[in-house]
Amino acid sequence: MPDTTQPxxxxxxxxxxxxxxxxxxxVTGAAPFAxxxxxxxxxHAVYAxxxxxxxxxxxxxxxxARAHPGVTHVFTPANRPALEGDPxxxxxxxxxxxxxxxxxxxxxxxxxxxxxxxxxxxAAHEGxxxxxPRYDMEPSRVTLDDATPFDxxxxxxxxxxxxxxxxxxxxxxxxxxxxxxxxxxxxxxxNAMETHAIVAQWDGDRLHLDxxxxxxxxxxxxxxxxxxxxxxxxxxxxxYLGGGFGSKAIPIGPNVLAILAARAMGRxxxxxxxxxxxxxxxxxxxxxxxxxxxxxxxxxxxxxIDHDGLSATSTFDDFMEPAANASQGLxxxxxxxxxxxxxxxxxxxxxxxxxxxxxxxxAALECALDEMAEAAGLDPLDFRLINYAETEPGTGKxxxxxxxxxCYAQGAERFGWAGRPLAPGQMRDEQGxxxxxxxxxxLFPCPMFFAEARATLRPDGTALFETSAADMGQGAxxxxxxxxxxxxxxxxxxxxxxxxxxxxxxxxxxxxSGHTATAGTALHTAGIDVVRQLGEIASADPDSPLxxxxxxxxxxxxxRLWIEGDDQRSDAIEEIVMRAGGVEITGQGQGGRPQExxxxxAMNAHGAVFAEVKVDPDLGQVRVSRLVGAFAAxxxxxxxxxxxxxxxxxxxxxxFALHEKASHDPATGRIxxxxxxxxxxxxxxxxQGLEVITVHEDDPHVNPLGIKGVGEIGIVGTVGxxxxxxxxxxxxxxxxxxxxxPDLLG
Amino acid sequence: xxLSITLTLNGATRAVAxxxxxxxxxxxxxxxxxxxxxxxxxxxxxxxxCTVLVNGKRVNSCLTLAATxxxxxxxxxxGLAKGEALHPVQExxxxxxxxxxxYCTPGQIxxxxxxxxxxxAGDDPERIREGMSGNICRCAAYHGxxxxxxxxxxxxxxxxxxxxx
Numbered sequence: 001m002p003d004t005t006q007p008x009x010x011x012x013x014x015x016x017x018x019x020x021x022x023x024x025x026x027v028t029g030a031a032p033f034a035x036x037x038x039x040x041x042x043x044h045a046v047y048a049x050x051x052x053x054x055x056x057x058x059x060x061x062x063x064x065a066r067a068h069p070g071v072t073h074v075f076t077p078a079n080r081p082a083l084e085g086d087p088x089x090x091x092x093x094x095x096x097x098x099x100x101x102x103x104x105x106x107x108x109x110x111x112x113x114x115x116x117x118x119x120x121x122x123a124a125h126e127g128x129x130x131x132x133p134r135y136d137m138e139p140s141r142v143t144l145d146d147a148t149p150f151d152x153x154x155x156x157x158x159x160x161x162x163x164x165x166x167x168x169x170x171x172x173x174x175x176x177x178x179x180x181x182x183x184x185x186x187x188x189x190x191n192a193m194e195t196h197a198i199v200a201q202w203d204g205d206r207l208h209l210d211x212x213x214x215x216x217x218x219x220x221x222x223x224x225x226x227x228x229x230x231x232x233x234x235x236x237x238x239x240y241l242g243g244g245f246g247s248k249a250i251p252i253g254p255n256v257l258a259i260l261a262a263r264a265m266g267r268x269x270x271x272x273x274x275x276x277x278x279x280x281x282x283x284x285x286x287x288x289x290x291x292x293x294x295x296x297x298x299x300x301x302x303x304x305i306d307h308d309g310l311s312a313t314s315t316f317d318d319f320m321e322p323a324a325n326a327s328q329g330l331x332x333x334x335x336x337x338x339x340x341x342x343x344x345x346x347x348x349x350x351x352x353x354x355x356x357x358x359x360x361x362x363a364a365l366e367c368a369l370d371e372m373a374e375a376a377g378l379d380p381l382d383f384r385l386i387n388y389a390e391t392e393p394g395t396g397k398x399x400x401x402x403x404x405x406x407c408y409a410q411g412a413e414r415f416g417w418a419g420r421p422l423a424p425g426q427m428r429d430e431q432g433x434x435x436x437x438x439x440x441x442x443l444f445p446c447p448m449f450f451a452e453a454r455a456t457l458r459p460d461g462t463a464l465f466e467t468s469a470a471d472m473g474q475g476a477x478x479x480x481x482x483x484x485x486x487x488x489x490x491x492x493x494x495x496x497x498x499x500x501x502x503x504x505x506x507x508x509x510x511x512x513s514g515h516t517a518t519a520g521t522a523l524h525t526a527g528i529d530v531v532r533q534l535g536e537i538a539s540a541d542p543d544s545p546l547x548x549x550x551x552x553x554x555x556x557x558x559x560r561l562w563i564e565g566d567d568q569r570s571d572a573i574e575e576i577v578m579r580a581g582g583v584e585i586t587g588q589g590q591g592g593r594p595q596e597x598x599x600x601x602a603m604n605a606h607g608a609v610f611a612e613v614k615v616d617p618d619l620g621q622v623r624v625s626r627l628v629g630a631f632a633a634x635x636x637x638x639x640x641x642x643x644x645x646x647x648x649x650x651x652x653x654x655x656f657a658l659h660e661k662a663s664h665d666p667a668t669g670r671i672x673x674x675x676x677x678x679x680x681x682x683x684x685x686x687x688q689g690l691e692v693i694t695v696h697e698d699d700p701h702v703n704p705l706g707i708k709g710v711g712e713i714g715i716v717g718t719v720g721x722x723x724x725x726x727x728x729x730x731x732x733x734x735x736x737x738x739x740x741x742p743d744l745l746g
Numbered sequence: 747x748x749l750s751i752t753l754t755l756n757g758a759t760r761a762v763a764x765x766x767x768x769x770x771x772x773x774x775x776x777x778x779x780x781x782x783x784x785x786x787x788x789x790x791x792x793x794x795x796c797t798v799l800v801n802g803k804r805v806n807s808c809l810t811l812a813a814t815x816x817x818x819x820x821x822x823x824x825g826l827a828k829g830e831a832l833h834p835v836q837e838x839x840x841x842x843x844x845x846x847x848x849y850c851t852p853g854q855i856x857x858x859x860x861x862x863x864x865x866x867a868g869d870d871p872e873r874i875r876e877g878m879s880g881n882i883c884r885c886a887a888y889h890g891x892x893x894x895x896x897x898x899x900x901x902x903x904x905x906x907x908x909x910x911x
Contacts, residue, residue, distance in 0.1 A: 023840035026848030027832065027855060029783020029823035036782035044777075121777055122768040193787045193795055193849040193884045242785070242849025243884050275788040473846030473885045644843045644887055651886035676792040676882060683879040687888040 012557070013482040013492050014705075017640035021497075022240070022477045031240050034210045035197035035272045042199075043072065045258050045271040046124040047112040048131050049280060053140035053346040053669020057104045057113050057133055064130040065116055070123025073265065074131070075115040075257070077101045081264045083256070084228025091225035092218045093157060094509075096349045097317045098253035099281060100226075100260070106135065107316055108348045109670040110280020115257050117265060140346040140669025144184075144289050149310055149341040158319035158350075160357070163328055165394025166335030171304025174334065175295020177375050183292070183364035184736040185323070186661035187312065188285040189278060190353050191681060192472075194242020196282055197272040198255045200262040207234045207259065212241035214249040214510040216468040216502040222251040223259060239500035241510075244472035246283065246352035249511050253281050279662060279674035283351025286312040286321045288360045292368040294333075300376045300386045302333035307365065309340045314349040318342070321350060326361025326716075329604060330443050331369070332389040346669050352511065354652055355712035358444055359719065363656065363737055366440035366720020371733065379422060380439055380724065381412060392602035400701035403632035404441070404606035407695050411439075411630035414693060415610035424731040433614035433623075436729025442607035442631065442717030444513055446708045448593040451508030451519045455484065455526035455589065457534070459582040461559070461574045462494045465526065469499040469507035469519045473648075474711055475641035476515060482637055483520040483705065487527020488573075489557035508591065513605070513709030516637060518591040520705055526589030531556045533585050538576045546571050593703060601701055605708040607631035609650065609717035612689075613725040620744035624654055624722060626689035632697040634708035639694060642710050646692045649714015655682045656715065657722035658738050751816040755779070756825025764813055771807035771815060772796045775822060783823040783852050787882070794881030797853040797860070798822045804860030823852035826859065834905070835859050835898040844894035846885035857881045858895045862902060869896045 025031035050057070062074045075081075080101040085091065087100045099111045106113065116127035141147045154161035172178065199210040207229065213219040216238055221231040241248055258271035273282070293306040309324035324338035353359075373383035388405065391398055412418065420437050421427065427435040453467035465484035469476045481497040488495075498504055507519045535554035538546035538561060546554075546561065546569055553564040560570040577583065597603075612626035629650050636642050659680040663672045673679045699706045719737060726744070727733045734743045748765045762774070772789070775781045775798075784807060787795030791809040798807045799821040826833040835858045838844070845851040857878060867873035874895045875888070883891065 019840050020843070022848070024832070026845055026851050027823075027836040027839050028827055029852045031848050032782075033785070033849060035786070036776070038777070038780060038782070120766060121773055122766050126768075191884055193793065193847065193882065194785070195787070240849075241847060243847045245884075272786070275790065275792070471847075473848065475846070640843050644846055644885075644890060647889050648846060648886040651888065675790060676788050677790070681882060681884060682886060682888075683882055684875045684888045684891060685879040687875065687886070687892075690889050 013485045014637045018478055018482060018492065018638055019640065020475060020478050021481060033194055033240050033242050034199060034212050035270065037199040037210045039199065039201055039268040042268045042270055043117045043119065043265055044121045044124040045115055045117050045261055045269050046128050047254055047257060048114040048128045048133060049277055050106040050109055050111045050113050051133065051668065051670055052106055052135050052137045053109040053142060055106050055135050055137040057106060058136050059134040060114055060131045065127040068123060068127050068130055070119045071116060071127040072119060073117040074127065075101060075261065077104050081260055083226050083260060085226035092222045094215060094218055094249050095222055095251055096351065098256055100253050100256045108280065108314065108346050109668065110277060110348060112254055112257060112281065115261060117261055117269065142345055142347060142664035142669045144287055144310060144312060144343055147343050147345060149343045152320050152340045152342050160320060160322035160325055160340045162339045163325065164337045168304055168306055168335045168337045171335030172293065172295055174297065174303040176298040178293065178295040179368065179371050179375055180293045181368050181371055181735060183290050183367060185288045185360045185363055186738060187287040188353060188656065188660045189662055189679060190245040190247035190284065191278055191679065192243030192245055192247060195273040195275060195278050196252060196254065198258045199268060199270045200259040201268040202263050205229050205233055209234065209236045211236060211238060211255060212248050213238045214241065214244045214470050214472060216470060217506040218509065219251055220502050226256050227259065236502040237500065238470055241470060241472035244510065245354045246356065246511060248472065249509060250283055250351055275676060276674045279671045280348050283353065284348065285353035285360065286319065286350030288321050288323045290323055290364040292364055294368055294372045296372060296376055300378050300383055302331055302387045304335045305331060305333045306337045311340060311342055312345050312347060312350065313342050314347055315344045317349040319350045321360050322357035323361035326358050326365050328394060329392055329602065330389065330441060331387040332393050333387065336394050355444065355715045358712065359656060359715045362440065362716045363719035363723065366717065367723045370438065370724040370727065381408060381417060384441055395602065397602040400601045400603045401634065401697050401699035402606055403695050403697040407606055407608040407630040407632050410693050410695055411608040411610050411628050414691060415628040417610060424728045429614060432617065434617050434729040436613050436725040436727065438721045438724025438728050439608060439610045440717035440720030440724065442609055442713050444605045444713035444716055446517065446603040446605060446702050447512040447514045448518045448591065448703060449508040449514055451522040451591040452505035453519065453522035453526040453589045454505050455530050455587040457488060457530050457585045459577050459584065462496065463488050463490055464496045464498065465523050466498045466504045467507040467519050467522055468502050468504040469515065470510040471500065472510055474645055475638060476510065479516055479637040479641060480519055480523055484523040484527060487524045488530060489559065513711040513713065517703050517705065517707040517709055520707060521591030521703055522589045524589065524705060526587045529587030529589055530585050533587065534561050534573060534576055537580050538571050541579055543579055544571045544576060545569050597701060603702050605631065605633035605710065605713045607713055607717055609721040611721035611725040613722060613729050615726065615729045615744055620741040622658055622726060622739065622744065624688065627718065628691045629714060629718065630693040630695055631710065631713060632695040633710045633713065634697050634699040634702055635706035636694050637707065642694060643692045645710050646714040647690055649712060650690065650718045651682050651687055652715040653718025654686060654722060656719045656737055661738050749813055751813065753815055754819040756821060767813050769812045771810040771812050774812040775807065781822060781824055785849055785852055787850065794857055795850045795853040797856040797881065799856060799860055802863060804857050823856060826855065834901045838894040838898040842890040842894035842897060843887065844890035845887050850881060850883045854881045854883065854891055858898065861895065862899050869899045871896060
């Protein structure tokens with residue numbers, strides 16, 4: 001195993017704002033997404049979604065659907081072929097219980113209740129309509145008040161443990177000033193532009209899937225488990241995901257149904273969810289109600305942050321948004337407590353959605369911080385600086401790096417924060433709009449998963465790098481290739497990069513903002529494994545200037561192999577390979593984090609977001625006129641792509657603050673606005689002045705590449721910043737998200 | 747019931763036999779004519795992912811029944827580049843990083859081509875943002891999209907001037 005403990009700092013490709021390598025494919029329509037696949041003899045599948053949230057399906061007009069020209073088959077719980085796996089089993093870490101027509105019970109609106117197969121898409125849709133389901137409906141529980149909360153039993157993913165540091169009661173008692181406020185966040189749905197889609201093809205007991213997934217190899221294992229075949233019998237092709245945001249890490253019931261149908265019919269089956277079906281069996285960000293009790297001493301130092309979260313989950317599985325955890329790790333309070341309770345509702349199981357926990361928790365925390373600052377008569381930024389954590393609050397662990405102070409300073413400078421009036425309602429623009437400024441701190445942890453990669457140096461001086469990485473828009477096709485090229489000291493154009501297929505070495509998970517760090521480290525170590533072998537060959541070769549170098553550490557750059565720290569001796573890589581008989585040299589690499597690093601250090605990306613809003617005093621309409629985000633996230637591999645990703649995250653924050661909310665019909669429990677006309681996400685006109693600053697940060701500990709990840713942090717501080725700006729504009733403290741016109745009228 | 751229509755699709759005229767009057771232009775392209783570059787995002791005219799040009803105007807192909815298009819001239823994302831040479835809007839999207847996942851991109855680009863042809867936005871970012879708001883990008887690459895449309899507008903105007911001179 002190559003030595004990966006030395007930090008790598010100076011690459012010629014990494015750090016460059018390279019345009020996306022998949023750019024031409026994407027702007028010409030040539031990039032293949034799952035539903036673009038059209039194998040011969042294809043059947044189209046469409047499922048019928050439950051129109052109620054709780055009860056039983058009592059009737060489906062299967063005969064009418066079957067009679068429709070083109071419809072070939074209708075699966076219901078009465079005739080659904082057997083599955084080898086139990087739909088209540090959870091074969092992988094990203095598995096949830098799925099609905100695959102196991103019975104006639106309806107557990108939430110949008111649950112699949114029948115599957116129609118047809119020769120054409122039109123016939124399949126009409127077949128679903130003709131099923132005309134009837135139900136025995138029970139009263140549904142769809143709001144946080146509809147069921148009794150329970151204490152969360154800790155159990156990893158989606159079941160957050162209570163965390164307490166210090167003496168919380170003493171912290172409350174010591175407070176010279178205190179606030180006790182409750183914030184609510186709405187249920188939100190990922191709504192990637194590409195709805196979930198699958199094309200399933202069987203060949204004997206081998207299964208091929210074209211399906212977008214953020215975790216190719218784990219998904220192979222998960223789908224294999226349903227069908228009683230070994231994971232290696234499943235291949236997944238997922239070169240492009242049309243957005244993921246957490247939703248496409250999870251194996252979903254509709255995909256299982258499509259695979260089952262393909263096996264039963266002996267034909268390839270394509271199933272693509274409708275937009276309306278994206279509100280149901282594919283996860284979402286569960287609603288929360290969060291109580292925050294904060295106290296400060298007379299000087300404004302926090303004596304306590306006491307954060308309790310109530311999170312919605314389904315009646316049959318657990319994913320409690322770990323919102324209160326956002327209060328850990330950020331401010332140097334004397335005592336910290338994060339607790340969670342759950343409430344079981346007749347909804348699809350929530351799941352991870354971009355910045356799970358952090359987004360919802362930070363929204364409440366950052367607004368509560370502002371309320372505390374107001375109570376203390378302090379500027380919100382000064383208040384945060386008074387409570388700046390030099391080591392991780394509670395644990396006292398040192399940070400691997402933390403340039404948050406610089407984020408505050410650079411963000412505030414660019415925004416023009418100085419001179420902000422303390423009191424709200426003081427600023428109007430030339431059109432008479434109430435104008436307000438708010439800010440929020442952003443934090444996102446730096447998890448690493450596990451990944452493997454292979455590097456092959458070819459005799460012609462080009463290299464092939466392979467790992468089953470997933471690109472859902474974050475830019476893996478480009479930034480991972482940059483990392484790979486640097487490991488061999490090659491220009492980017494000499495590197496061929498294969499990803500997005502499960503037959504490649506396991507690229508791990510595109511999630512948790514950890515994919516570039518994890519898969520990147522695997523690629524990097526594969527490259528230096530090749531360098532090590534080149535060194536061995538050269539060292540043993542009497543004709544090489546490196547002959548006899550022995551155990552020296554080698555580095556590759558400018559097409560040559562060098563002894564590290566010795567700029568006198570080198571050999572051309574092509575000549576080393578040529579003299580060795582023109583062989584291909586293959587290296588293996590792994591990405592992961594040694595356990596002791598996590599035990600020693602606290603690791604987070606940080607940021608500061610500043611927002612300006614304009615509120616129409618007559619109409620209550622809110623516009624975010626400016627957003628400035630300054631982020632420190634370790635080493636930036638591709639500044640062009642990173643800026644795009646951080647901006648995208650900040651716009652998600654805008655959507656969280658002002659737009660996104662799924663509303664349920666109290667009569668049926670069905671989501672009333674389950675489409676893009678009713679469920680609002682930001683559009684282009686919502687985005688005015690938007691600026692991202694990446695603050696330099698050199699991190700020698702987080703991983704050998706110094707990468708922290710940027711996929712999620714953009715959303716984190718932004719929500720609170722906008723909420724706080726609205727208060728500053730209007731004097732109205734709205735304690736729920738999204739904040740809408742009715743909240744600000746009158 | 748079946749119907750035969752004639753379309754000019756990316757410059758090539760072709761007869762299309764329709765055996766189903768429910769087929770939308772979007773599903774005709776994707777499922778029947780093996781042209782999946784045009785994307786389905788909502789099938790309800792709410793997201794713009796399926797935008798194509800019909801007789802030079804941008805339309806949501808998911809809301810357009812194929813049977814209504816006899817004699818129409820249709821341009822899709824596959825027909826924009828001239829061989830290897832990208833259309834200025836395509837080039838500008840790459841340069842300004844006007845996309846991330848790329849799924850809404852064919853619709854964004856066709857919408858941008860349509861918007862520029864309408865000539866109502868010019869290179870004013872506020873008008874471009876408004877004119878492009880029928881095309882949702884969940885990755886929220888809006889900043890890059892706006893810059894790309896600005897840049898392509900300017901470049902196309904310059905090229906036109908050059909052609910005129």
